[in-house]
Amino acid sequence: MFYLYAIGVLTLAWSCHAEPFNTFDGPGHPACNNVAKVYNATSVEQMQSIVRDAAKSDTPVRASGKGHMWYDTMCSDDPTTIIIRTEDVNKISDLNLPEGASEGSVMIEAGVTFLQLAEYLHENGASVGYTLVNWNITLAGSIAMGAHRSSLREDSMVAAGALELHIIDGTGNITVVKRDNNNDDWLAASTSLGLLGVIARIKFKVYPDFKVYAQQKILTEDEVLNGDIYEMIQPYATANFWWWPFLKKFHHRYYDKIDINNSTQEGFQSTFSVTKTEADLALGILNPGKYLATSNQLAETTFFALWSAPNFHEKTTDKAILTWPVYGWNYDVLIGGLYPGYGTEWDFGLRGLTLELAFPVTQANAVLKRVRKAFDDSAAAGKPMTSTYRSGINIKFGKAYFDLLGQVTTNTSDGADWSQGAIMFDFPSFQPTIGDKLRYNEPFYHNLAQALITEFPCRPHWTKNTREVFTLAKDKIDATHLARFKKAREKFDPNGIFKSIVGQILGLYD
Numbered sequence: 146m147f148y149l150y151a152i153g154v155l156t157l158a159w160s161c162h163a164e165p166f167n168t169f170d171g172p173g174h175p176a177c178n179n180v181a182k183v184y185n186a187t188s189v190e191q192m193q194s195i196v197r198d199a200a201k202s203d204t205p206v207r208a209s210g211k212g213h214m215w216y217d218t219m220c221s222d223d224p225t226t227i228i229i230r231t232e233d234v235n236k237i238s239d240l241n242l243p244e245g246a247s248e249g250s251v252m253i254e255a256g257v258t259f260l261q262l263a264e265y266l267h268e269n270g271a272s273v274g275y276t277l278v279n280w281n282i283t284l285a286g287s288i289a290m291g292a293h294r295s296s297l298r299e300d301s302m303v304a305a306g307a308l309e310l311h312i313i314d315g316t317g318n319i320t321v322v323k324r325d326n327n328n329d330d331w332l333a334a335s336t337s338l339g340l341l342g343v344i345a346r347i348k349f350k351v352y353p354d355f356k357v358y359a360q361q362k363i364l365t366e367d368e369v370l371n372g373d374i375y376e377m378i379q380p381y382a383t384a385n386f387w388w389w390p391f392l393k394k395f396h397h398r399y400y401d402k403i404d405i406n407n408s409t410q411e412g413f414q415s416t417f418s419v420t421k422t423e424a425d426l427a428l429g430i431l432n433p434g435k436y437l438a439t440s441n442q443l444a445e446t447t448f449f450a451l452w453s454a455p456n457f458h459e460k461t462t463d464k465a466i467l468t469w470p471v472y473g474w475n476y477d478v479l480i481g482g483l484y485p486g487y488g489t490e491w492d493f494g495l496r497g498l499t500l501e502l503a504f505p506v507t508q509a510n511a512v513l514k515r516v517r518k519a520f521d522d523s524a525a526a527g528k529p530m531t532s533t534y535r536s537g538i539n540i541k542f543g544k545a546y547f548d549l550l551g552q553v554t555t556n557t558s559d560g561a562d563w564s565q566g567a568i569m570f571d572f573p574s575f576q577p578t579i580g581d582k583l584r585y586n587e588p589f590y591h592n593l594a595q596a597l598i599t600e601f602p603c604r605p606h607w608t609k610n611t612r613e614v615f616t617l618a619k620d621k622i623d624a625t626h627l628a629r630f631k632k633a634r635e636k637f638d639p640n641g642i643f644k645s646i647v648g649q650i651l652g653l654y655d
């Protein structure tokens with residue numbers, strides 16, 4: 146009894162003490178610099194009651210799924226902020242896909258991850274199509290922040306699959322917002338940045354289950370920079386490039402549907418699985434790269450060779466698949482997960498920083514050539530740059546999708562043609578674990594971001610950028626869209642309890 150009492154007192158003491166709330170990368174990687182308490186909610190009703198109590202005392206609230214983001218931009222800097230962790234609010238219900246129907250729906254709660262939903266649907270002969278982003282992320286967190294897969298042909302914003310969003314507003318009540326492009330409530334909720342409230346439930350579109358292939362080819366830099374990029378990406382259900390700037394090569398990865406009877410192979414993709422030994426070897430090359438360009442060049446050459454082979458195992462035997470193309474169930478191939486017995490990169494200290502900016506795909510060649518010029522200028526100044534991330538610089542694409550704050554929205558006042566979709570320049574880099582932890586030629590990354598934002602119509606990804614990048618990019622967001630969003634936000638959350646740094650930088654609060 147005394148023991149329980151002591152734990153209670155300690156918990157209370159801890160809850161009153163402001164401390165960081167970390168991203169998936171753990172201590173030293175705050176999503177929020179100071180929070181007063183973290184609630185591990187277990188039901189939608191409990192989340193409502195937490196918000197109701199917070200509203201009474203004007204306490205700032207943020208929801209968090211899996212913390213799969215990079216920088217300290219989740220909350221505002223108010224140390225009285227509380228976090229509602231949604232992980233244990235994860236029921237799936239009301240699957241409705243009648244025999245022979247081309248699409249149906251399912252209801253999911255805030256903490257449901259892509260992997261959890263995909264496994265459930267697969268067991269029931271259904272899938273979420275091409276809105277799969279990653280295995281270790283919640284759909285609600287993805288929709289809140291405008292996350293997306295890579296496709297110019299198919300809808301790949303996760304929000305594109307949402308039919309209804311049930312949002313706990315600033316009074317603790319649930320407002321149901323249905324897909325309706327003529328309603329600003331919907332257009333704000335579709336990429337809400339978590340500023341309207343907690344997404345508690347989502348009615349999500351489903352399709353009959355299907356199989357896909359994954360194929361990968363190696364292209365020269367010249368073939369991409371001077372090629373028809375749209376034609377290299379648009380024909381496929383999902384496609385992207387990985388850029389290896391030191392080697393001047395690209396991996397061109399693409400996926401599409403196959404007849405379910407075409408192959409018995411069950412390919413399972415993993416992008417994060419490593420053993421401790423592999424991670425230690427990688428750290429042994431990447432950390433000296435803080436000081437030596439040659440070490441980074443060795444890392445890029447090694448990673449390029451590793452990623453030229455399929456990053457897939459056969460699911461039924463866990464044996465490595467050695468040749469392209471790879472076949473399998475859509476979710477195993479498109480997102481996969483961890484190989485049995487492996488850890489994630491971040492479990493073993495391999496951590497990254499990133500930058501992601503979207504540009505109109507009509508300017509794709511100009512953007513990539515501008516980046517190449519930055520690489521060339523840096524090399525000429527004696528600081529050759531490389532990719533220090535496991536699979537190269539990720540070049541993704543997004544089909545146009547209209548909402549107020551999404552990365553691939555259209556009809557904006559910048560006058561740029563976003564109607565054909567967007568190219569996303571996603572530049573992850575290894576963060577050294579030694580010394581001052583700054584990267585080799587650290588100013589390069591900041592100067593490149595500034596140049597790209599200044600010189601092109603552009604939009605930031607909402608969880609893959611620093612405060613510095615949001616501040617630089619805020620004027621690139623359509624002012625009318627921001628004003629319409631602010632009006633919707635004020636309706637859902639008049640007292641601004643769901644505020645965040647991103648919302649503040651965008652001027653969504655008075």
Ligand SMILES: Cc1cc2nc3c(=O)[nH]c(=O)nc-3n(C[C@H](O)[C@H](O)[C@H](O)COP(=O)(O)OP(=O)(O)OC[C@H]3O[C@@H](n4cnc5c(N)ncnc54)[C@H](O)[C@@H]3O)c2cc1C
Pocket residue numbers: 169207208209210211212213214215218219220231255278279281282283284285286287288289290291292293294338339340342343344345608645
């Ligand atoms: C390794 C890795 C790979 C990734 N790949 C991609 C990719 O391919 N494409 C892409 O677009 N993104 C990608 N992301 C980014 C990721 O999709 C987003 O950061 C997403 O928001 C993370 O979801 P989460 O559940 O982990 O949410 P968290 O990280 O916990 O939260 C992210 C933000 O969403 C808000 N939020 C979370 N849940 C809710 C809710 N229920 N209601 C309201 N607001 C909420 C939080 O307050 C916070 O501001 C990747 C991230 C990582 C780390």
